[in-house]
Amino acid sequence: MSFREKTAWVMIVILTGAGLWYFKMIYIASSAMDAVAPIIPAFLVGYVLLIIIASIILMSMIAVASPEEADAPADEREKLLQDKAGNWSGYILGFGVIAGILHYSVNADGNLLAQLCFASLMLSQIAEYGFQIWFYRRGV
């Protein structure tokens, strides 16, 4: 498995873990409010910090194991598959945002719209790495 495929797997684990933590906190807050909680800055900062810290630790561990690959820039195939994965994941983000807007147009729940948009962003990021792994294995 190449260094970049390993990093993609690690990012999927980190983003999924951080996303689950974030929505667990939002679920707890929403239950207490008896309505969908708004974007809470402390949770947002916690989510971002969790990703940054976990990324630094885990990526460093992978980079130490294969320093040459870690230093090398992405080659033409890797750039192509990263672009394609980014393109495909954009559809997930777009779908989630449009679904959120449609939901808002009916229910006028701004908090739910914000959480749906944020969830779509998280999902599209996870999917981007998933697509990268797919293209690494199946060809681009």
Place this chain on the structure above:
Amino acid sequence: MAKRPPITNRVKDLREAHGQMSQSALAKQIGVTRQTVIAIEQGKYSPSLESAFRIARVFGVGLEDVFGWEE
């Protein structure tokens, strides 16, 4: 499975004919990763024109001696 491009290649044969050149050594000479050389050999990836020329030059042959078009 992604649809394979109709481009064939003899990279593996040429590599083996050149003193069992390793995939890593070829990758280093043409400026790509070993995984990309593997993908090229397996027909999962068609290299750019620049990389195709680089591969041909490494083996000292013409482009059409390395790559072909499968009808």
